[in-house]
Amino acid sequence: MQIKALRYFLMVATTGSFLATARHFEVPASSVSRFIAALEEELGRQLFYRSTRAVKLTEDGERFYLQVKEAVGLLDAAAEDLAQADVGLKGLIRINAPVALGRRHVAPLIVCLQKEYPELEVELTLTDALIDPVQEGADITIRVGHVIDSGLIGRTVSGQRYVLAASPAYLETHGKPLSPGDLSDHACLLYKGDQGAQRWYCKRPPEETFKMLEVSGPLRSNNAEVLVAAAMAGQGLVLFPSWLFDPLSFREGRLLKLLTDWDVSASAEQMQVQILSPENRLRSRKVREVSNFLIEKIGSPPYWESL
Known part of the structure; x- marks a missing residue:
């Protein structure tokens, strides 16, 4: 079973598109289709329902997706930790934050972060919409709101005054x-x-x-x-x-x-500023250290309360 086929499978499951997956990996769409077909033949199970409108996981595909996502996440985290064991942080990390908080506070903190780790690439997405970090590929999500059981793991940085x-x-x-x-x-x-x-x-x-x-x-x-x-x-x-x-x-x-x-x-309930990640991303040393960097720089109580 090829790891490349599993990566293609995960991306198709996430995007619902063979074409989007091909663009992501910069390969022909026919190559993605061929790898997925070979994977289905090897497993003896149909993983996707295909139509002209959409590509959706079958019931078998749903179960396989959850296990493969976990397994590939573990492999990536292990390889990353080994590669960066004796060096500073490097590579790409994706951060999502609300627009105003991101512009006023997260963006300046990222400048400090990249001065400390010059080989680290950051993709910062600012949106007030509540995204699904797994679907959007965000390693770290900064949320402002009520504490809810979202399936994400992280820390409450502060209450909101x-x-x-x-x-x-x-x-x-x-x-x-x-x-x-x-x-x-x-x-x-x-x-x-x-x-x-x-x-x-x-x-x-x-x-x-x-x-x-x-x-x-x-x-x-x-x-x-x-x-x-x-x-x-x-x-x-x-x-x-x-x-x-x-x-x-x-x-x-x-x-x-x-x-x-x-x-x-502006809320009848206590609002919190949280730094969160999907569980599988927290196995990455890079994600853990960037999360800790942001939490430490914001402080408790947060630095903006003393400005």
Whole structure:
């Protein structure tokens, strides 16, 4: 049984396409088809349903896929660890992160990472969509959200603290909210993503349960940084994670923090920043060390809380 045939099988199963697999490995599509056919003949089982519209795994193919993915992952991790036992990290690592967090924090950390490991190649993908790391081939996924049982393994880097802010010019004109109830009388600039318009919640420590607030305003956007810029221009209030703001905007007085005695949040549940990987990728020394590098550089509490 050829390892090349198994790699072709895994890629066809992942992409659902012989052509995409051929492009990935830079071989003719006929070569991929021939290897898969030989593998099916050797096993005495049909692994794929083929049609003009799609290529899908059979029931036997599903079972075989899970075992082959594990076996090839182990082989790759063993070969990688052996090759890099006495050298620094090198080769390609794929990292996925949310857009704003990735631009503001992950990208600068990758600059530091590659200065320390100049032979390391990084493919950084920024998207706010919740991807399947196995399907997309991501070695490390940085997620912001609720802790869920996703089948991924990793670490919670930190909880997420929200900051409510407005410009001095806005507050001079409209007054400063003294309690969460006052927010209904203010222009609240709301993020609107795939889940709809942002909702705001509040509680006074040490209360455990958040209460939803009635808020509205003149501007909504699917880009948080647009809304922060609008707040600095005096258009209203914004509520975002602490890591999203430029610390200079507070130091220089362009934004002021509001209701600091309250917990104001865009979620009724605790949100976390996590660094995660599929279990088979964590067998790779490269993935483990890059994950540890990011966790160490972010720190606990995260460095952005002290900026």
